[in-house]
Amino acid sequence: MGHSTVDELGMELDIKSTSSSHHHSESIPYMHKVVVPPKQNPLKEFTATVKETFFADDPLRHFKDQPRSRKIVLGLQTIFPILEWGREYNLKKFKGDLIAGLTIASLCIPQDIGYAKLANLAPQYGLYTSFVPPLIYAFMGSSRDIAIGPVAVVSLLLGTLLQNEINPKDDDVRYRRLAVTATFFAGITQVTLGVFRLGFLIDFLSHASIVGFMAGAAVTIALQQLKGLLGIKKFTKKTDVVSVMRSVWSTVHEWNGRSIIIGMSFLAFLLFAKYIGKKNKKFFWVPAIAPLISVIISTFFVYVTHANKHGVQIVNDIPQGINPSSVKEIFFSSEYLIKGFRIGVVAGMIALTEAIAIGRTFASMKDYQLDGNKEMVALGTMNIVGSMTSCYVATGSFSRSAVNYMAGCNTAVSNIVMSFIVLLTLEFMTKLFKYTPNAILASIIISAVVGLIDTEAILLIWKIDKFDFVACMGAFFGVTFASVEIGLLVAVSISFAKILVQVIRPQTAILGQLPRTTVYRNIQQYPDATKVPGILIVRVDSAIYFSNSNYIKERILRWLTNEEEQLKKDSLPRIQYLVVEMSPVTNIDTSGIHAFEELYRSLQKRNIELVLANPGQVVIDKLHASSFASLIGEDKIFLTVADAVLTCAPKMQEP
Numbered sequence: 001m002g003h004s005t006v007d008e009l010g011m012e013l014d015i016k017s018t019s020s021s022h023h024h025s026e027s028i029p030y031m032h033k034v035v036v037p038p039k040q041n042p043l044k045e046f047t048a049t050v051k052e053t054f055f056a057d058d059p060l061r062h063f064k065d066q067p068r069s070r071k072i073v074l075g076l077q078t079i080f081p082i083l084e085w086g087r088e089y090n091l092k093k094f095k096g097d098l099i100a101g102l103t104i105a106s107l108c109i110p111q112d113i114g115y116a117k118l119a120n121l122a123p124q125y126g127l128y129t130s131f132v133p134p135l136i137y138a139f140m141g142s143s144r145d146i147a148i149g150p151v152a153v154v155s156l157l158l159g160t161l162l163q164n165e166i167n168p169k170d171d172d173v174r175y176r177r178l179a180v181t182a183t184f185f186a187g188i189t190q191v192t193l194g195v196f197r198l199g200f201l202i203d204f205l206s207h208a209s210i211v212g213f214m215a216g217a218a219v220t221i222a223l224q225q226l227k228g229l230l231g232i233k234k235f236t237k238k239t240d241v242v243s244v245m246r247s248v249w250s251t252v253h254e255w256n257g258r259s260i261i262i263g264m265s266f267l268a269f270l271l272f273a274k275y276i277g278k279k280n281k282k283f284f285w286v287p288a289i290a291p292l293i294s295v296i297i298s299t300f301f302v303y304v305t306h307a308n309k310h311g312v313q314i315v316n317d318i319p320q321g322i323n324p325s326s327v328k329e330i331f332f333s334s335e336y337l338i339k340g341f342r343i344g345v346v347a348g349m350i351a352l353t354e355a356i357a358i359g360r361t362f363a364s365m366k367d368y369q370l371d372g373n374k375e376m377v378a379l380g381t382m383n384i385v386g387s388m389t390s391c392y393v394a395t396g397s398f399s400r401s402a403v404n405y406m407a408g409c410n411t412a413v414s415n416i417v418m419s420f421i422v423l424l425t426l427e428f429m430t431k432l433f434k435y436t437p438n439a440i441l442a443s444i445i446i447s448a449v450v451g452l453i454d455t456e457a458i459l460l461i462w463k464i465d466k467f468d469f470v471a472c473m474g475a476f477f478g479v480t481f482a483s484v485e486i487g488l489l490v491a492v493s494i495s496f497a498k499i500l501v502q503v504i505r506p507q508t509a510i511l512g513q514l515p516r517t518t519v520y521r522n523i524q525q526y527p528d529a530t531k532v533p534g535i536l537i538v539r540v541d542s543a544i545y546f547s548n549s550n551y552i553k554e555r556i557l558r559w560l561t562n563e564e565e566q567l568k569k570d571s572l573p574r575i576q577y578l579v580v581e582m583s584p585v586t587n588i589d590t591s592g593i594h595a596f597e598e599l600y601r602s603l604q605k606r607n608i609e610l611v612l613a614n615p616g617q618v619v620i621d622k623l624h625a626s627s628f629a630s631l632i633g634e635d636k637i638f639l640t641v642a643d644a645v646l647t648c649a650p651k652m653q654e655p
Contacts, residue, residue: 079140081141081142082412085411096407097409097410097411097417098417100407100414101417102418104288104400104407105418107288107291107403110444111445112130113441115151116392118221121179122318124426124430125391125392126150128322128323130149130422133385133394134147136378137379138412138415138416138419142359143370143396144362145366145405146359146362147397147418150393151395152448152449153214153452154347154395156217156220156221157346157350157484160483161182162343177329177336180390180391180392181337181340182347183383184387185343185344185345187385188348188384189344190377190379190380194372194378194380197373202352204492206468206471206498208469208472209474210353211458212472212473212479212487212491213491214452215452215476216475217479218450219480220479220484222449223239223244225446226248228313228438229443230256230259231254231313231438232248233313240482242481259312259438260439262312262437266297266298266440266443270290271447271450285403294443295436298439299437312439314435315436317434323426324389325390326387346485350488351383352395356370358401362401467498471494474490474491475490478490503545503547504548506541506552507541508538508540508556509523509538510523510538510539511538512537513529515528518642520537520641532645534577534648535649536577537579538579538580539581539583539584541584542584542585544587544589546592563575575608576608580610580611582615582619583613588623593622593626597628597631609648610632611637611638613644614640614641620637
């Protein structure tokens with residue numbers, strides 16, 4: 001077989017395509033080359049890798065070659081995007097934002113009161129959280145459609161984690177202080193991820209895990225509302241379905257008929273309103289204003305009939321006035337500092353995941369780019385400020401964002417409008433909610449969380465990837481039958497397990513030649529692909545690292561052993577060449593090189609030659625750096641599988 005030549009720069013490795021000897025040189029087609037990349041400065045290579053990982057969008061590109069004054073303006077616009085899009089703001093855009101802001105305000109006010117109860121906080125804290133954080137986000141956020149405020153899942157998660165540390169009924173002051181401490185550290189976590197551009201960490205929660213977690217949380221939240229819906233006074237602190245149902249059935253004698261009638265009738269009304277809005281997008285405002293209408297009617301009904309004197313539980317007085325300062329309430333010392341930090345990190349990550357997912361969804365629908373790192377900084381800042389103004393963890397709400405989008409919002413000004421309406425409510429209308437029955441808040445929350453159960457997504461996950469479905473169901477059952485934090489732990493664990501399984505046990509395949517072509521494909525996927533006599537072609541579908549190198553070596557040897565046994569059984573010629581197709585191998589480390597050296601020695605004992613096809617830039621560079629290319633022979637590295645086969649086949653025919 002002809003041998004390869006390396007040019008004077010040592011940059012290119014010549015690869016023979018066909019020919020078994022120099023006597024057939026006249027029939028050799030064009031000679032291809034596997035190019036060896038130039039040696040790079042290790043520091044530059046490391047810097048390039050870090051830049052691609054953390055700064056792929058090159059955030060400083062706009063600052064290059066700009067005067068200092070312009071750099072200051074661009075810097076302010078980076079921190080406050082409103083300074084950029086605000087220059088083009090006009091009355092037409094404001095009309096859309098005004099309608100959208102009024103619409104989501106009518107939805108958020110009753111929801112906020114209910115969500116605060118989920119977090120075991122007084123109703124006003126839900127309203128506080130829809131006043132300050134949306135204002136901060138409007139100036140710093142990059143999403144045009146996301147609506148900010150408390151949400152059901154984060155409220156439940158925060159309430160569950162907090163009450164594990166402090167019983168809100170025994171010490172509501174310390175409980176509230178721990179809540180604002182957790183909110184402060186949730187904001188710190190989010191800002192840190194944004195500043196250091198670590199947003200990729202939230203991607204470790206797979207889509208399937210999030211779908212399962214949200215569905216499980218929705219079921220848990222709905223079951224928690226049975227307390228208000230049925231008028232039960234004593235209810236379990238646990239959130240799992242078994243404990244909740246046991247608590248429900250053990251208190252049948254406490255059920256209040258009036259509460260049940262109020263809750264169930266308005267729940268039916270709210271679900272019917274959602275059905276109308278889903279059936280005809282023009283009536284999106286119907287489910288948006290239905291909660292407020294329900295609150296007004298039910299509150300009037302309770303006030304007129306004095307139902308609160310007959311066992312119907314009501315909200316009672318909500319303090320009037322805007323957010324009081326809570327800076328001094330944050331635990332910066334004592335044992336609760338660490339507890340607040342731990343709870344805040346978990347709540348902050350979940351809030352961030354939900355907000356980024358919502359923001360990206362609506363950004364893709366309107367075809368604009370969402371800067372994930374800016375979003376993290378904006379969300380974190382609003383929660384830090386919120387923790388100092390009596391708010392708890394706020395994030396993007398999917399239901400309110402959907403209404404905001406359908407109402408025709410154009411910019412984040414809709415959040416400012418919503419915030420202004422909440423301000424008016426806090427200043428002048430809190431007394432009107434005194435007789436609001438808890439049953440109506442329960443029905444509002446149940447109707448809101450129904451949308452978190454995405455059955456279509458679950459069925460699609462089942463069809464596409466069974467492992468993803470296991471992750472989805474693991475998160476779902478973890479939340480419903482254990483607790484919110486257990487469900488979250490299961491979701492993260494299964495997501496990591498999937499990554500590990502795919503890395504540790506990558507796919508490999510035996511390739512065969514498609515009829516009348518020089519294309520080689522997986523023989524299981526293409527049954528008409530035929531094996532080449534005397535040559536076993538194996539493809540490795542993964543980077544080769546210390547975690548999988550030994551498995552890949554053993555898997556290739558098992559392919560080889562099985563093939564040899566079958567050939568011997570059929571009295572066919574033995575394998576003389578093993579061709580490893582390496583185009584999917586994006587990288588290889590020292591363990592991978594070592595595994596290939598062991599594979600090479602094993603093949604030598606069997607009198608089989610090792611041949612490589614199409615190694616990529618990083619791989620070929622490392623093969624040369626480790627002298628593995630010299631070990632197997634540089635004439636054993638080919639540009640394509642077809643080149644390798646055409647070169648090896650004539651060699652087998654030689655005496």
